[in-house]
Amino acid sequence: MAEKKHLRSSEWFNSSDKKMNFTHRSWLRNQGYPDDYFEGKPVIGICNTWSELTPCNGHLRDFAEIVKRGILEAGGVPLEFPVMSLGETLIRPTSMLFRNLASMDTEESIRGNPLDGIVLLTGCDKTTPSTVMGACSVDLPTIVVPGGPMLSGRFRGEKIGSGSMNWMVKERQKLEGYTDADFMEAEVCVARSIGHCNTMGTASTMATMVEALGLTLPGFSSIPAVDSRKKLFAQLSGRRIVEMVKEDLKLSKILTRKAFENAIITNAAVGGSTNLIIHLTAIAGRIGVDLKLEDFDSIGSKIPLLVNLKPSGKHLMEDFFYAGGLPVVLKELKELLHSDSITVNGKGFSENYEDAVCYDTDVISTLENPLQKEAGIAVLKGNLCENGAVIKPSAASKELMQHKGKAVVFESIEDYHNRIDDPHLDIDKDSVIVLKGVGPKGYPGMAEVGNVDLPEKLILQGVKDMVRISDGRMSGTAAGTVILHVSPESTVGGTLALVQNGDLIELDVANRKLHLDVSDAEIAQRKAAWKAPEPMANRGYVKIYIDHVEQADKGADLDFLVGGSGSNVERDLH
Template sequence: MDKKKKLRSSEWFGDDGKMGFVHRSWLRNQGYPDDYFEGRPVIGICNTWSELTPCNGHLRDFAEVVKKGILEAGGVPMEFPVMSLGETIMKPTTMLFRNLASMDTEESIRANPLDGIVLLTGCDKTTPSTIMGACSVDLPTLVVPGGPMLSGRFRGEKVGSGSMNWMIKERQENQGYSAADIREAEVCVARSIGHCNTMGTASTMATMTEALGLTLPGYSSIPAADSRKKMYAQLSGRRIVEMVKEDLTMSKVLTRNAFENAIIVNAAVGGSTNLIIHLTAIARRIGVDLKLEDFDTIGSKIPLLVNMKPSGKYLMEDFYYAGGLPVVMKELTPLLHKETITINGKALTANYTDAVCYDTDVIAKLEKPFQDKSGIAVLKGNLCENGAVIKPSAASPKLMKHRGKAVVFETMEDYHERIDDPNLDIDENSVIVLKGVGPKGYPGMPEVGNVDLPKKLLAKGITDMVRISDGRMSGTAAGTVVLHVSPESTVGGTLALVQNGDWIELDVNQRTLHLDIDPAELDKRKKAWIPPKPVADRGYVKMYIDHVEQADQGADLDFLVGGSGSKVERDLH
């Protein structure tokens, strides 16, 4: 950092008059010595720990480890809480509150005497929300990802803490699972600290963060319970102090090339479709022009290098033992933007030259991948004018080109009420259409796109069907599921006009999703369509409904797009 450039915290602590007295004095009750206020970088530790967020339950301990590193490097650690988002607990969906948590993060950073930021993250939305908020302030920032759980073990079977969820209904129906069986499985699946141990959204977000260059290299793959996780946390504390001295801000790391790298890496690891919405929102916060189509043109031809649930058979612990993300990054070197800067000050691929693969059944060579083409396919057509997405690596090949009659559910409640009705007119060739679960419609765009199949089809051994919705799906799930249909049904997208018995054509290779209907009939339905009433008339939920953008734009609030930087505009005292 330029020696003439003052620390941001000096705006608070560097004044010898009344306001300097005020800003320093009340902190004195914590026992801080003089040198805490005399030019040492103040590092904010943004902690998403909460007992209501099981995946982040260990981050309170991790904060103390980060503090050690900050103190060792000559910085002053200041831990602060922000809204935590527990994916498995919160209703109606954590996605409703991602933007609120980002606002909490942004304003907490902007309003306080902080020179650099460490983001402690874990569960799905805690990573993108805090990164989005930090982007809008643009200080030196790095991420300490909490890490995945150890592999689940249940009656001799290795099970994923996320993917097991999607087996429960089928096992209850076909294998007679009792309540006692379910209770036993619960404990066996989630047997250590950490987030989901599949390549679900939490692991995808951690992988994305490292691919963007926001973590120390190798950090994202380490299980939460591994002692090396804490070692890296301590080193991260040291590094953020140096980043402040170097003035290595987020906007210098998060370039267009860094975002393209994240898309490539996500494809290679078989990452969650949720990456699309979160990465787009992050890009729009930092000022990078990232389009929905970029996820297809950049990522769809990338080979699948990681054999991990839900696209494969292994879990994050196996991935780490095989060499983890460093091996994948090394394999991808010919395809990546090699010179993008990372938070350790080095070029991206220079961080991974020494990586070694210890199990080629978990991590494949670039020339011999598990699939030739992975990534996300972006669909267009009259059913999704602004786009929809599907994850081919998690879909059934035989359904990638399919024509079937629509079985329509107007709401999630309608689905729950009728899906297991023995008289429901549905078979394995039908297309399940779920409306009203987009950003405005639910609201919050829940992970319900991979809805369970009807009991009567599960009993026949059917395990997959084409499903279409304006919602999302869990990164731990698999299936031929078309998601993020935009415009959503609630704002009058074509999805709102689909009726039972309509023919729908899906062709993933051609990137099309088409409602086979006479244009005159479609126009008639449009004229007769009545918008649903908003579900809220006050508070944050009303603000969200009024201002949330569509899925193809990242589902951020329109007034949060872009950032105003970290300048202290005025002292309000």
């Protein structure tokens, strides 16, 4: 008979110190828990990112109860706890500023409590990477329950995507005469059920990522939030985490280098968000896998686009699920993926997805007949981005993938808002919009403002896209020829800080080039005259963030959080 695994929670409830056992158990008794809760059952922490201030996660309070059913059925003890919830929709200045803080909340909540396994309830985009990052730093058996996308938006006979519609407001107002009443009606139609964005935006990308990494039950990520199968999978996840504790199937056994490569390949095939780069790099840093910015290009840039979803296509997540969902994509990619990578159910990729069936080839294509031959993230290099910048070719305009134009420079997002619609602004369709001061330290938090709206006068001329460059991010729901994550950022003196109006900038995606057509001598002269801006904060977490955040090419984590520190419970501070 196999030796019974020693549970971490026993250090609280069944240790050799009777006083400590009495203290810990007696306080939990006020919840009415029976004796057998303290007799060697696995204690499972349900990390809940529910909040009424995070609309995308508003249903997770109910989902926690469903997960608890599964844990109890499998012989575990469920204990739910809250962590900081991040919704890109409401929190200012940007939820990305607090991703690392939420990861610290998750990490310390797990490490400091009598938990043997963890269920992460996630939804809006930063709640997924933040909780996974925190869990990686403790390295217990962990499973993810993604909250799921909303149903498809329907407005006056048109299928509209939550998130994607946001970037069309100015255009529809100027070109189609939309009134306040029109937009009020569209607000209800675009978000007509619980769940996160229904496009392949960052939230859906993150859900896809955790399944591709092997951290969810197979097929879980594609299911809409309102579908009863979402509840079924949540309950099964509760059952499975108890078994994972017994098997000691920790995060570090799942999150290998192969798992990260699988996630990069999958992201390319589904047309996922550029934000995956920032988050996946940070997760790799926490679990100890060496993942570099260049890996996203070398591993994923030649992968074909198989999924026809907004913003790279025309359908929405609900359609994706009906077509067969992510299992179909992973089966199609079988020969390109590491099929032996272990997942939370203890099986390898190939075994999990061999029975997947595609029901709509207009939504999910094949490798032989893809929507686009090469769709992954392209990593650019050049004197304008010594440490790299990224672009999402599947969401860009083909005619702008090789382009040279004069820079129109905005020193900050406020400067942009003040001047972009000035009819006297010297800008045309061939200009390159350059936005500074929106990187990790500069904003601070690296906001999703890189896909800035075009000038009103060009929209009225029918211009649909322009080259835009910044050290910020963009929403995964957005499209356009947008160069993002320029590193080093302008606030720390990267070359982006030195760009002036009228400078020629050359973009050549095929050759992975982003070049400022200014001599080295002139750049050096400008750099010598450059002065760093004053920090945006001098107190609290924001100061800690500014002082310690790494650049975009390293995942924008805090430098002192990189690398896991384990789940030891040797010290007792009572």
